[in-house]
Amino acid sequence: MAMALCNSLFHVEFGELGVAVGTFDGIRLTKLPCPRSNTSIKCATKSVKRSYARAIPCGAQFLISKYCYNGLLFSDDIWWSGISDSCFGRRLSPSVGPDASLQSGGFLNNTQFSAIQNAFFHTERLSWITYIYKSHEHSPTRTSSNRVCTHIHFKFISSENKLILIPNAGFYFIPGALSLEEQCQWIKESLMSFPQPPNRTNHNAIYGPIEDLFVSAKEDKSDACTPQWKFVEELGESHGKDVSKSVSASVLLRKLRWSTLGLQFDWSKRSYNISLPHKKIPDALCQLAKRMAGPAMPCGVEFQPEAAIVNYFGLGDMLGGHLDDMEKDWSKPIVSMSLGCKAIFLLGGKSREDTPIAMFLRSGDLILMAGEARECFHGVPRIFTDAENAEICHLESHFAGEDDQHYLNYIRTSRININIRQVF
Ligand SMILES: O=C(O)CCC(=O)C(=O)O
Numbered sequence: 001m002a003m004a005l006c007n008s009l010f011h012v013e014f015g016e017l018g019v020a021v022g023t024f025d026g027i028r029l030t031k032l033p034c035p036r037s038n039t040s041i042k043c044a045t046k047s048v049k050r051s052y053a054r055a056i057p058c059g060a061q062f063l064i065s066k067y068c069y070n071g072l073l074f075s076d077d078i079w080w081s082g083i084s085d086s087c088f089g090r091r092l093s094p095s096v097g098p099d100a101s102l103q104s105g106g107f108l109n110n111t112q113f114s115a116i117q118n119a120f121f122h123t124e125r126l127s128w129i130t131y132i133y134k135s136h137e138h139s140p141t142r143t144s145s146n147r148v149c150t151h152i153h154f155k156f157i158s159s160e161n162k163l164i165l166i167p168n169a170g171f172y173f174i175p176g177a178l179s180l181e182e183q184c185q186w187i188k189e190s191l192m193s194f195p196q197p198p199n200r201t202n203h204n205a206i207y208g209p210i211e212d213l214f215v216s217a218k219e220d221k222s223d224a225c226t227p228q229w230k231f232v233e234e235l236g237e238s239h240g241k242d243v244s245k246s247v248s249a250s251v252l253l254r255k256l257r258w259s260t261l262g263l264q265f266d267w268s269k270r271s272y273n274i275s276l277p278h279k280k281i282p283d284a285l286c287q288l289a290k291r292m293a294g295p296a297m298p299c300g301v302e303f304q305p306e307a308a309i310v311n312y313f314g315l316g317d318m319l320g321g322h323l324d325d326m327e328k329d330w331s332k333p334i335v336s337m338s339l340g341c342k343a344i345f346l347l348g349g350k351s352r353e354d355t356p357i358a359m360f361l362r363s364g365d366l367i368l369m370a371g372e373a374r375e376c377f378h379g380v381p382r383i384f385t386d387a388e389n390a391e392i393c394h395l396e397s398h399f400a401g402e403d404d405q406h407y408l409n410y411i412r413t414s415r416i417n418i419n420i421r422q423v424f
């Protein structure tokens with residue numbers, strides 16, 4: 001994983017959350033006061049719809065230069081065409097075929113348009129739209145003031161009726177890809193079994209392999225005075241002697257930052273070390289990854305999950321702008337699943353100077369990065385752990401049993417990302 005600081009300043013509006021200004025690495029991410037209330041967003045959306053319905057003659061083209069769907073900021077321009085008044089206010093099912101896509105200057109037929117409109121306008125995930133221009137030109141011209149986006153496509157997986165948003169070539173964002181049961185299952189696995197040796201974690205370097213960290217952390221709670229591990233910390237010459245500091249399992253669980261599954265990644269050499277002892281990725285996770293990788297795979301080719309990195313984020317943790325470039329074949333996707341608290345994900349360009357686009361990743365969302373997207377810097381500058389913004393109510397109701405309390409306590413203030421890779 002090539003870590004690099006992306007210094008281009010970005011400015012992102014997050015609907016009710018306000019405006020964030022910062023750098024790609026997130027260090028200077030700041031939340032500014034909210035410019036819009038919930039009600040004004042709703043009103044704005046309504047009035048946008050009304051003005052469309054009133055003012056748009058059939059067949060005209062429109063340019064939406066900025067809007068936000070599911071927290072995903074689209075700041076590039078998009079042309080929609082083939083709009084007719086009668087489309088508005090009608091609830092049509094998204095019934096376009098798997099390959100329906102909208103490209104720059106492309107023309108949508110009414111069914112395609114309605115499907116997209118339906119997805120955008122009849123969902124709570126539409127947060128805001130700004131700057132809507134209309135044009136009667138049929139061929140948008142590419143000038144700087146009238147820019148046409150060349151890389152935003154919308155796709156539907158017709159079989160599952162799921163919307164996939166593809167803001168960059170090779171980048172797929174599939175909101176709500178994992179069911180609630182799947183989310184809970186993989187949260188449990190991520191805590192109980194993924195950090196188990198021979199899988200390595202960030203704790204290996206200091207403590208060596210640690211067995212049953214999650215179980216020990218659970219037991220810690222009832223016997224907080226009995227730490228499970230100790231390490232010796234040199235506190236400096238002036239103290240005249242070494243001072244031992246004990247670390248409890250629950251502290252180590254909180255400090256768990258990553259674990260690696262399958263082929264083990266050697267962070268010091270920044271490469272996969274096939275000689276390190278390892279277990280194959282669990283079969284259920286392999287099957288899931290193969291299924292999830294589908295939209296980014298060439299027809300008839302199957303994704304081969306060989307390694308995975310599990311990232312654990314607590315309050316204040318972030319992942320700086322980086323590239324994942326240690327796998328051999330970049331045409332194969334990285335399959336990346338989000339669990340737990342909501343996060344901001346930034347997708348930049350090939351240069352660290354390119355301004356990233358931002359999106360929220362919620363529990364159950366999936367990202368695929370293949371091809372060109374593998375060359376794009378990306379990072380996670382922030383997670384949200386407060387009750388209002390973490391958006392994990394559905395997990396709270398599912399983890400309701402007594403045995404589940406420890407998972408719930410953990411995930412209430414954490415995010416887990418499982419990203420699965422084909423190495424060769
Ligand atoms: O946490 C995420 O969503 C992204 C993780 C990632 O980019 C990585 O582990 O390489």
Ligand SMILES: [Fe+2]
Nearest residue numbers: 322323324378
């Ligand atoms: Fe990454």
